[in-house]
Each structure stands twice: as structure tokens, then as C-alpha cells.
Amino acid sequence: EVTKSNETSEKDKINEYRKRSINRLNKWSRFYKKNPLFSVQKKLIKDEQEILKEKDRKEDEYGVFADAKIESGTELLAVKWTSCLSVDTIQVEQRDIFERMVHFNMAQEDILAVGLIIYKHCMAKETFNLKEWVTSLPTHYDTSLYFDEKEIEYLAGSPAFVDIMVEKEVATKLYDQLSQTLFKDNVILEMCQGQSTIIGWDQFRWAHSTITARKIYVTDPDSVGSDGKQMKLSPVVPPIVDYFNHGNQPSAEIDYNEELGSVDVKAIKDIKKGEEIFVSYDHHYCGSDLLVDYGYLPNQIDDKSCVNVLMEELLETINLDDPIKDDKYYLVNKLLETKDIKLKISMDSLTEDLLKISKYMSYKQESLLEYLKRLVSLKIGHYPTTIIQDKEFLLSKEYNQLSARSKLAFNLAFQEKQILSNVYTKLQENIDTIDSKDSKDSVDRKIKDEL
Numbered sequence: 349e350v351t352k353s354n355e356t357s358e359k360d361k362i363n364e365y366r367k368r369s370i371n372r373l374n375k376w377s378r379f380y381k382k383n384p385l386f387s388v389q390k391k392l393i394k395d396e397q398e399i400l401k402e403k404d405r406k407e408d409e410y411g412v413f414a415d416a417k418i419e420s421g422t423e424l425l426a427v428k429w430t431s432c433l434s435v436d437t438i439q440v441e442q443r444d445i446f447e448r449m450v451h452f453n454m455a456q457e458d459i460l461a462v463g464l465i466i467y468k469h470c471m472a473k474e475t476f477n478l479k480e481w482v483t484s485l486p487t488h489y490d491t492s493l494y495f496d497e498k499e500i501e502y503l504a505g506s507p508a509f510v511d512i513m514v515e516k517e518v519a520t521k522l523y524d525q526l527s528q529t530l531f532k533d534n535v536i537l538e539m540c541q542g543q544s545t546i547i548g549w550d551q552f553r554w555a556h557s558t559i560t561a562r563k564i565y566v567t568d569p570d571s572v573g574s575d576g577k578q579m580k581l582s583p584v585v586p587p588i589v590d591y592f593n594h595g596n597q598p599s600a601e602i603d604y605n606e607e608l609g610s611v612d613v614k615a616i617k618d619i620k621k622g623e624e625i626f627v628s629y630d631h632h633y634c635g636s637d638l639l640v641d642y643g644y645l646p647n648q649i650d651d652k653s654c655v656n657v658l659m660e661e662l663l664e665t666i667n668l669d670d671p672i673k674d675d676k677y678y679l680v681n682k683l684l685e686t687k688d689i690k691l692k693i694s695m696d697s698l699t700e701d702l703l704k705i706s707k708y709m710s711y712k713q714e715s716l717l718e719y720l721k722r723l724v725s726l727k728i729g730h731y732p733t734t735i736i737q738d739k740e741f742l743l744s745k746e747y748n749q750l751s752a753r754s755k756l757a758f759n760l761a762f763q764e765k766q767i768l769s770n771v772y773t774k775l776q777e778n779i780d781t782i783d784s785k786d787s788k789d790s791v792d793r794k795i796k797d798e799l
């Protein structure tokens with residue numbers, strides 16, 4: 349009973365903080381002050397088609413909803429860069445710890461994660477600006493660092509399997525290193541003194557996931573590139589903007605206004621009163637990227653849904669009798685070191701990067717369409733179960749009893765197989781049309797020749 353009432357009062361406190369955090373919009377936003385067109389509310393769960401039924405959903409799941417009719421083009425919110433959680437806020441509010449982090453050569457995203465832990469567990473609320481925001485953050489995510497081995501198994505064959513393994517390994521390594529060094533540092537120990545919370549893996553993965561799922565990148569006004577204008581991108585978490593959910597058909601857009609140094613949100617469609625307002629986290633994101641970074645998967649696939657291609661899968665397509673196989677191995681291995689290459693197949697297109705590489709990979713071996721068909725069928729072969737088996741499993745009692753993350757993982761693999769098999773059929777249709785055109789041409793030519 350005592351625990352229960354403690355839990356309720358904790359919840360009340362968080363709700364109170366969330367309300368206050370929203371009220372602080374008056375300070376943060378140019379438009380909200382004149383124009384409170386929306387509010388952050390508990391997400392309504394109505395859709396029967398949802399992959400996760402109500403019982404599987406997190407309790408504290410929020411979204412942004414229109415409080416009035418909003419016309420396309422309306423500016424909804426503008427949060428100043430200085431009001432975001434950023435490396436700069438940490439530099440000012442956690443000066444000594446910041447210096448240690450710079451000394452350890454940490455990536456900006458990791459500085460934000462450690463800074464967030466210190467705010468949440470070690471600093472008195474009165475001493476930092478983002479206190480309401482920090483207190484009202486959700487306590488749990490379904491992102492990669494939360495997947496256990498059994499849950500990952502449902503991703504077998506999917507590129508997300510590799511992505512999650514890599515993410516977990518990198519984060520665990522970083523956590524181990526920091527536990528041996530930074531977290532033992534006197535400055536941190538002093539700051540967090542008297543608190544029972546030590547910086548454990550649970551705190552670390554929560555902070556890491558919070559940054560991954562809520563950050564956006566802005567150009568840092570202080571970092572001018574060597575050419576005098578190119579500016580470095582910095583991760584920041586803008587309060588309130590971080591409550592917008594992702595939608596495939598977004599009704600608002602997040603933009604960084606370099607001149608004013610603010611993160612702006614603008615309606616890009618007419619929005620009805622009461623409707624949830626969605627933004628697009630990244631139009632390049634496939635289902636697997638959303639699952640890995642955000643712990644969320646769209647309900648259904650459409651023509652734009654895509655599947656990632658791993659460099660390793662490209663290596664598999666190189667034939668042993670290929671006269672330029674060594675060059676191809678060399679190219680793919682070189683590309684493996686490059687981070688920003690987007691290899692994605694969707695039902696209606698390929699990314700430019702994948703198209704370019706595929707042209708090269710098929711060179712001297714087969715037509716581009718034949719090559720792509722082979723790549724797609726190779727990918728389909730990586731999954732241990734077929735679409736038909738998956739459909740049966742979805743109706744079983746066993747499926748119903750899975751954890752929420754296992755369900756997401758299973759559905760991702762199922763969606764990817766459907767996308768790939770649709771792409772396979774389209775490629776085959778294209779090959780058939782070309783073949784039949786070719787043979788018609790040659791029949792025509794033959795007749796012409798005879799005449």
C-alpha cells in the first residue's frame with residue numbers, strides 16, 4: 349500500500365512537472381506565447397491495427413495534439429537554441445565535469461548522455477534550467493539498448509539484427525570505459541555525493557536512449573569550417589519539440605533557423621482540432637532504423653517503406669568467376685569505412701548510393717535488373733522463416749504471449765520480407781517486359797531481314 353501511494357505521488361509530481369515544463373514554453377517560444385495551438389497529451393490508443401495492443405504499450409507515452417484548427421504554413425513553435433539541452437548548456441551548468449569529458453575525448457552525443465544523468469541524479473533542481481523537462485522525461489524506451497538476447501533473435505536475417513548488436517556492443521564498451529575512468533573521477537563523486545544512485549548501466553542506457561530518441565542536429569553558430577562558412581552539426585534536444593511523434597505522412601516540419609538560432613516547427617498540412625500532429629524524424633529512415641533508434645515501428649508498409657542493405661550483403665553478391673572480383677571486394681571494403689552511405693531498397697525506388705554501387709557490382713557479370721533480383725533473393729534467404737509461416741505465427745497463442753519488443757522485432761522482419769518480395773516481383777516484371785520487347789525486336793528484325 350505504501351509503495352502504491354508513493355508511486356502515485358511520484359506520478360503526480362511528474363505530471364505536475366510536465367505541466368510546468370509546457371508552461372515554460374512562454375519563455376522558450378516566440379509563437380507559443382501568442383498562439384497556444386497545441387498541447388502535449390497522453391497518446392490516445394484507438395487504432396485496432398496497432399502492432400502493439402494497449403496492454404503492451406508504455407504507460408507514459410505522449411504526443412502533441414492540435415487544440416484548434418491549424419492551417420498549413422502556421423508556425424507552431426520556435427525554441428531558442430540556448431533553451432535546448434546541448435553541449436553548451438552542460439559546459440555552463442556542469443563546468444568541471446564538462447572539462448573532464450572533453451579530456452576523455454567523448455563524442456558530443458555521449459557528453460549529452462552523461463550530462464543528462466548528472467542533471468537527473470546528482471544536481472539540485474534549483475541549479476539548472478531544464479529541471480522540469482528533465483523530470484518529466486519518460487522513464488523507459490524500447491530502443492536497441494533495451495533488447496535482450498531472446499528479443500533480438502526475432503530479428504534474425506534483418507539488418508536490424510546487426511545494427512542492434514553493434515549498438516549494444518559500442519555502448520557497453522563505452523560504459524565499461526567510463527566506469528573505470530570518468531565515473532570514478534573525484535569531481536563526479538563529489539557532485540553525486542549523498543545520493544544512493546550510482547551511475548549504473550540502467551541510468552546510462554536510459555540517458556543514451558533518451559538522447560538518441562529525442563535529439564536533432566543543428567548547425568553550431570560557433571564552429572566555422574575551414575572554408576569560412578561550413579558549420580559543424582551539433583546534437584541538441586529541444587524541449588517540447590521532443591514530444592512530437594513520427595508519422596509517415598507528417599503534418600508538421602522541424603527546421604533549424606540559423607539566423608535566429610531557433611528550432612522551429614511549422615504546419616505543412618491543414619490540421620483538424622484534436623488531431624495528433626506528426627513530424628518526420630528522417631525521410632531516409634526505414635522501419636529498422638525507427639526500431640533501432642526509437643523503439644517504434646509503423647503499423648503498415650507502403651510504397652515508401654524500405655529495407656536496409658548491409659555492405660556484407662553486397663560482398664556476398666560477388667561471383668567467384670568475376671574477372672574484376674578483386675576490384676569489387678576492394679571497393680566494398682573501402683566503403684565499409686564510410687559512415688554516411690545510404691543503401692536502402694523501397695518498393696518504388698533505390699537510394700542513389702545503392703544504385704551506383706549496384707551498377708558497379710553487376711558490371712561484366714549480369715544486367716543491373718538481374719543483379720538486383722539476385723541481391724533481393726539473397727536477402728530474403730537470410731530470414732529463417734517465410735511470410736506464410738509468419739502469418740500463421742501471428743495468429744498463434746505463442747505470439748500473443750511475447751514481450752512488446754519481441755513483437756516489434758517479429759513484425760519488422762515480417763514487414764521487411766513483404767517489402768523484399770514485392771520488390772522481387774516488380775524486378776521480375778521489368779525483366780519480363782524487356783525480354784519480351786527484345787524478342788519481339790529480334791523477330792521483327794528477322795522478318796525484315798528475310799524480306
Ligand SMILES: C[S@@+](CC[C@H](N)C(=O)[O-])C[C@H]1O[C@@H](n2cnc3c(N)ncnc32)[C@H](O)[C@@H]1O
Nearest residue numbers: 408409410486561562590591592593594642644
Ligand atoms: C521524440 S520522442 C516523441 C515523444 C514520445 N512519444 C514521448 O512520450 O516522450 C520519440 C519516441 O516517441 C515514440 N514514438 C515516436 N513516434 C511514434 C509513433 N508514431 N507511434 C508510437 N510511438 C512513437 C518512440 O517511443 C520514440 O522513442
